[in-house]
Amino acid sequence: MIPDETPALIEARGLTKSFGDFTAVDSVDFAVARGESFGFLGPNGAGKSSTMRMIGTVSPVSSGTLRILGSDPAADGPRIRSRLGVVPQQDNLDVELTVWENLYVYGRYFGIPGRVLRPKIAELLEFAQLADRARSKVEPLSGGMKRRLTIARSLINDPEILLLDEPTTGLDPQARHILWDRLYRLKHQGVTLVLTTHYMDEAEQLCDRLVVMDHGRIVAEGSPRQLIAEHCSREVAELRFGIDQNETMAEKVADLAGRVEVLADRLLLYVDDGERVLRLVHERGLQPVSGLVRRASLEDVFLTLTGRSLVD
Amino acid sequence: MKPAGGGIRTLLIYNLIADRRYLKVSLLTQLVAPVLYLLALGLGLGGVVNSHGGAASLGTSYLSFIAPALVAGTALQLAISDATYPILHGGFKYQRIYFAMSATPMTSSQIARTVLIWITYKATFASAIYLAVVACFGGLRSAGALLCIPVAVLGAQALAFPIAAFSATVKDEGGSFNAIFRFVVMPMFLFSGTFYPIRALPHWLRVLAWVSPLWHATELSRWVALGPLHLASGVGSLSLAMVLVHLLFLLVPTVVGVRLAVWRFAVRLAG
Numbered sequence A: 001m002i003p004d005e006t007p008a009l010i011e012a013r014g015l016t017k018s019f020g021d022f023t024a025v026d027s028v029d030f031a032v033a034r035g036e037s038f039g040f041l042g043p044n045g046a047g048k049s050s051t052m053r054m055i056g057t058v059s060p061v062s063s064g065t066l067r068i069l070g071s072d073p074a075a076d077g078p079r080i081r082s083r084l085g086v087v088p089q090q091d092n093l094d095v096e097l098t099v100w101e102n103l104y105v106y107g108r109y110f111g112i113p114g115r116v117l118r119p120k121i122a123e124l125l126e127f128a129q130l131a132d133r134a135r136s137k138v139e140p141l142s143g144g145m146k147r148r149l150t151i152a153r154s155l156i157n158d159p160e161i162l163l164l165d166e167p168t169t170g171l172d173p174q175a176r177h178i179l180w181d182r183l184y185r186l187k188h189q190g191v192t193l194v195l196t197t198h199y200m201d202e203a204e205q206l207c208d209r210l211v212v213m214d215h216g217r218i219v220a221e222g223s224p225r226q227l228i229a230e231h232c233s234r235e236v237a238e239l240r241f242g243i244d245q246n247e248t249m250a251e252k253v254a255d256l257a258g259r260v261e262v263l264a265d266r267l268l269l270y271v272d273d274g275e276r277v278l279r280l281v282h283e284r285g286l287q288p289v290s291g292l293v294r295r296a297s298l299e300d301v302f303l304t305l306t307g308r309s310l311v312d
Numbered sequence B: 001m002k003p004a005g006g007g008i009r010t011l012l013i014y015n016l017i018a019d020r021r022y023l024k025v026s027l028l029t030q031l032v033a034p035v036l037y038l039l040a041l042g043l044g045l046g047g048v049v050n051s052h053g054g055a056a057s058l059g060t061s062y063l064s065f066i067a068p069a070l071v072a073g074t075a076l077q078l079a080i081s082d083a084t085y086p087i088l089h090g091g092f093k094y095q096r097i098y099f100a101m102s103a104t105p106m107t108s109s110q111i112a113r114t115v116l117i118w119i120t121y122k123a124t125f126a127s128a129i130y131l132a133v134v135a136c137f138g139g140l141r142s143a144g145a146l147l148c149i150p151v152a153v154l155g156a157q158a159l160a161f162p163i164a165a166f167s168a169t170v171k172d173e174g175g176s177f178n179a180i181f182r183f184v185v186m187p188m189f190l191f192s193g194t195f196y197p198i199r200a201l202p203h204w205l206r207v208l209a210w211v212s213p214l215w216h217a218t219e220l221s222r223w224v225a226l227g228p229l230h231l232a233s234g235v236g237s238l239s240l241a242m243v244l245v246h247l248l249f250l251l252v253p254t255v256v257g258v259r260l261a262v263w264r265f266a267v268r269l270a271g
Helices: A050-056 A072-083 A099-109 A114-127 A145-156 A173-188 A200-206 A223-229 A246-256 A274-283 A300-308 B008-020 B023-051 B052-059 B063-084 B086-093 B097-100 B108-136 B141-165 B175-191 B205-207 B214-231 B241-267
Strands: A008-019 A022-035 A036-039 A063-068 A084-087 A161-165 A192-197 A209-214 A217-222 A235-240 A259-262 A267-271 A290-295
Touching: A008 A050, A008 A259, A008 B108, A022 A050, A022 A063, A022 A192, A022 A217, A036 A050, A036 A200, A050 A063, A050 A192, A063 A072, A072 A145, A072 A173, A072 B023, A084 A145, A084 B023, A099 A114, A099 A145, A099 B008, A114 A145, A145 A173, A145 B097, A173 A200, A192 A200, A200 A300, A209 A300, A209 B241, A217 A223, A217 A300, A223 A290, A223 A300, A235 A246, A235 A274, A246 A259, A246 A267, A246 A274, A267 A274, A267 A300, A267 B086, B008 B023, B008 B108, B023 B052, B023 B063, B023 B108, B052 B063, B063 B097, B063 B141, B063 B214, B086 B097, B086 B141, B097 B108, B097 B241, B108 B141, B108 B241, B141 B241, B175 B205, B175 B214
Parallel strands: A036 A192, A036 A209, A084 A161, A161 A192
Antiparallel strands: A008 A022, A008 A063, A209 A217, A235 A267, A235 A290, A259 A267
16 A cells, blocks of 8 residues: 555445446545556456446446545546546447547546647647647547547646547557557656556566556555565566477476466466576486576466456 | 536537537438439429329328428437447447546536537438428428427437437447347338328227327427428327327437436446
């Protein structure tokens, strides 16, 4: 948890969301400080989006307390939303309007007058690298461009907090990197970012602090580095032995590592010195089809905590 | 304290901008339909009816008899189509623009009411155009006919508002809309006194008219357009009590429709 003296921008205690019998978010606690980049990491169905919708004040809280910018979403929804920026999981741009018009009408919903909007839109189009597409309709734009437009739109009111729900899902690698670059810049401008993702590389790159969610609960919390240090070894040696052999081979290497994880297509050995372990494996005459050494990642943290992988 | 955000006014700006592209096309379609109907039914069928004593029995030309009903019917049909697919496809399911709006200071109530206001605005515009075409055909017999516009709009609201509420609950492609058009709108047009007086029907069919907003709107429409002429045939004449009854049959579903729409939009937007 963050220290008490720092006023939290978002604070949740025992936050719960249920739909009839189903509990999507199960009594979670978290706090987000001003200027930090905070992430909810977890697989699909973990409750991340439900949590985001509650923070965005569009989904009513079932129980527990939630305060955003010091206010209660049930009482002060519109006022809170006027200070938030939202990038939803599914784009909801108006395909009938042009890029420029999408930004314009959205800005008007915030009560921002037209004369203030015009320069702001120009600035945002530059930021989103869409200046040359201002007069083009939204429909023919690529997925990456639409997502950049959605992000630009979410900034029209100079929000204090930007909520991004799975911002790069469905984008090709280049589009993802462009997006991350844009988000870095925002971070450096002091915007507080709150995002959900099931991509460990995204979480590692963008988040100062994150919580790991699974089945509606928070199973771990900390900075990416802390989480890896707490729950994993420093390195991971991956060994592939061929179809159906990984299971049997696991017994033969079990003593070499603190932990061995058997996956469908490979073995993961959690060790401090990956190269050394690979050498030992070869010395024993076991002949893996392939072997590599890599740093432990958040994917490994999730695997350790839940026994499952982030991406299904 | 002033509410946050731009208010319903700014939501309407969206509608104006989005519709602007279709203005020419929609204007054309809204002009063509009345011209075709009035030519075929007013002059064509009307010619036959009038020459066989129809005008005498109605007390007025067939054209001026059906015109007030057609204004009401057209407004109603347009309003219903505005209250179905655009709400489902554009608003909630595919483009999801209402969800985009709800992430801003706009409330679900403002979003719902804007949709209803826009339906009303388009119905008004369509009624006015239709009436103008009727005038060109010589189908207006009194200044009171101008009131056909608000009557048509009220009639449109009475059915379109509850349907708009229903549209907010639809989770599939909108197959139920087809059922509405086929089993509600179509029979309504045939049995609401649009093309012939209700009294021509056997009693058991006449009863159906009472549940049809189009019949109530048509009666009121003929009352404002032909009532002042005090026709001997009784067409267009309504007692004050009946006027109030017809108004009630339109006002109640309209008001209830607003409440239902606000409620269902709120539920759908909260996910």
